[in-house]
Amino acid sequence: MPATRDQVLSSVWRDGIFKDKVLFCTGGAGTICSVQVRAFVILGGNACILGRNVEKTERMAKDIASSRPGSKVLGLGAVDVRDAEALAKAAERCAKELGSIDFAIAGAAGNFLAPISQLSANAFKTVMDIDALGSYNTAKATLPYLVESAKKHRNTGKAQPTGTGGRIIFVSATFHYTGKPLQAHVAAAKAAVDQIAHSISLEFGPLGVTSNVITPGPIAGTEGMERLSKQDDATLKRSKASVPLGRWGEVKEIADATIYLFSEAGSYVNGHALVADGGQWRVGGAD
Ligand code: HXC
Numbered sequence: 001m002p003a004t005r006d007q008v009l010s011s012v013w014r015d016g017i018f019k020d021k022v023l024f025c026t027g028g029a030g031t032i033c034s035v036q037v038r039a040f041v042i043l044g045g046n047a048c049i050l051g052r053n054v055e056k057t058e059r060m061a062k063d064i065a066s067s068r069p070g071s072k073v074l075g076l077g078a079v080d081v082r083d084a085e086a087l088a089k090a091a092e093r094c095a096k097e098l099g100s101i102d103f104a105i106a107g108a109a110g111n112f113l114a115p116i117s118q119l120s121a122n123a124f125k126t127v128m129d130i131d132a133l134g135s136y137n138t139a140k141a142t143l144p145y146l147v148e149s150a151k152k153h154r155n156t157g158k159a160q161p162t163g164t165g166g167r168i169i170f171v172s173a174t175f176h177y178t179g180k181p182l183q184a185h186v187a188a189a190k191a192a193v194d195q196i197a198h199s200i201s202l203e204f205g206p207l208g209v210t211s212n213v214i215t216p217g218p219i220a221g222t223e224g225m226e227r228l229s230k231q232d233d234a235t236l237k238r239s240k241a242s243v244p245l246g247r248w249g250e251v252k253e254i255a256d257a258t259i260y261l262f263s264e265a266g267s268y269v270n271g272h273a274l275v276a277d278g279g280q281w282r283v284g285g286a287d
Contacts, residue, residue: 012259012260012263012264012265013043013259013263014043015043015044016043016044017043017044017163017164017263017264018040018041018043018044018045018103018163018262019044019045019163020044020045020046020099021044021045021046021100021102021103021149021163021164021165022045022046022047022048022094022095022098022099022100022101022102022103023037023040023041023045023046023047023048023101023102023103023104023105024047024048024050024090024091024094024101024103024104024105024138024142024145025037025047025048025049025050025104025105025107026050026051026079026081026087026105026106026107026108026134026138027050027051027081027105027106027107027108027109027171028047028048028049028050028051028057028060028061028075028105028107029049029051029053029056029057029059029060029061029075030051030107030108030109031219031221031222031223031251032107032171032216032219032222032251032254033049033105033107033171034049034060034063034064035251035252035254035255036105036107036254036255036258037049037064037073037105038064038067038255039252039255039256039258039259040103040258040259040262041064041065041067041068041071041073042067042068043259044068045071045102045103046071046072046073046098046099047064047071047072047073047074047098048073048074048075048076048090048093048094048097048098048101049061049064049073049074049075049076050076050077050079050081050087050090050108051075051076051077051079051108052077052078052079052080053077054077054078055077056077057075057076057077058075058077059075060075061073061074061075062075072097072098074093074094074097074098076090076093076094081106081108081130081133081134081135081137081138082129082130082133082134082137083137084137084140084141087137087138087140087141088140088141090141091141091142091145095145100145100148100149100165101142101145101146101149102145102146102149102153102164102165102166102167103146103149103165103167103168103169103262104138104139104142104146104167104168104169105168105169105170105171105258106134106135106138106139106168106169106170106171106193107171108130108131108134108135108138109130109131109134109171109186110126110127110130110131111127111183111186111223111224112127113182113183114182114185115181115182116184119184119185123185124184124185124188126185127185127186127189128185128188128189128192130189131186131189131190131192131193132188132189132192132193132196135170135192135193135196135197136196139168139196139200139211142168143168143200143204143209146165146166146167146168146204146209147166147204147207147208147209148166149165149166150165150166150204150207150208150209151166151207151208152165152166153165153166153208163264164262164263164264164267166207166208166209166210167209167210167211167212167261167262167266168197168200168209168210168211168212169211169212169213169214169258169261169262170193170194170196170197170211170212170213170214171213171214171215171216172190172193172194172197172213172214172215172273173186173187173190173215173216174215174217174275174277174280174281174285175187175190175285176188176190176191176194177281177285178281178284178285180285190215193213194213194273197211197212197213197271197273198211198213198271201270201271202271205270205271210261210266210267210269210270211270211271212261212266212269212270212271212272212273212274213272213273213274214254214257214258214261214273214274214276215273215274215275215276215277216249216254216276216277217243217248217249217275217276217277217278217280217281218239218243218248218249218277218278218280219248219249219250219251219253219254220248220249220250220251221250221251222251225248242280242283242285243277243278243279243280244278244279244280244282244283245278245279246278247278248278249276249277249278253276254276257274257276260274261274
């Protein structure tokens with residue numbers, strides 16, 4: 001049966017699709033995650049964002065809340081994703097103050113460029129701990145709430161008045177698809193992140209929870225791209241030319257992918273890595 005007009009129109013980017021739903025997002029004050037959260041809030045939801053920097057996290061929470069009058073956005077600073085207990089407490093507080101956790105984004109990440117010859121064991125471990133262990137801790141802290149939410153929403157794909165819930169997204173990268181110079185630590189960590197996400201899709205799928213990965217490519221305005229923007233014109237040109245679409249992505253394009261996976265439109269997507277990189281990894285990644 002083709003989708004009816006009502007089914008199509010009730011699908012995505014409709015005002016209020018996340019009404020009364022709550023998103024828990026680690027790294028939520030960062031360039032990409034803050035825009036993912038903002039889109040969710042504009043579409044009717046409330047959110048709890050977490051970060052290590054108290055001032056930055058609280059300021060971003062206020063800023064996101066101002067994008068929809070009446071929304072609630074909790075900014076919990078001084079939470080390190082490497083600390084499982086701190087994350088569990090944060091999830092408990094989020095559910096208590098906002099009513100539930102229906103969606104989660106494991107977005108906290110650490111990165112720097114370093115050749116293996118100059119990468120100490122502790123440097124490697126630090127990024128593994130923030131990205132891989134931190135994503136695992138985020139999932140562990142939120143899954144009990146996501147299971148509860150999934151019970152209510154069932155992720156059936158039918159347009160339901162109650163909307164969707166019980167979904168987790170991991171923010172990853174494409175470095176581990178091809179290997180990447182100066183990024184052995186991040187490539188290893190993101191490979192682990194993908195596999196954590198996929199294992200969850202199998203273990204929690206039967207409980208109605210969906211688990212997916214979004215892998216941003218070169219996105220304008222992010223820390224890494226800002227650094228690259230300060231390089232000479234030839235380097236910049238080469239970077240953009242390395243993307244088949246011929247340009248860097250916009251944060252909004254990652255938010256759009258997020259809303260798709262959280263909305264009715266993404267109800268049958270589970271265990272997937274949605275690559276939003278303009279096709280760059282297919283030609284071997286950036287040079
Ligand atoms: C070599 C380095 C280094 C560098 C740190 N280290 N920076 N080694 N080159 N540039 C080493 C340190 O010397 C130390 O090893 C070890 O890493 C731990 O460093 P700390 O500073 O003690 O760690 P910590 O305070 O926990 O900071 C974590 C961090 C930091 C990852 C190093 O950069 C950070 O907090 N970053 C968060 C913000 C961030 O990175 N944002 C970008 C996310 S974007 P020794 O041996 O000296 O003890 C992202 C993109 C993913 O992740 C891909 C998207 C496409």
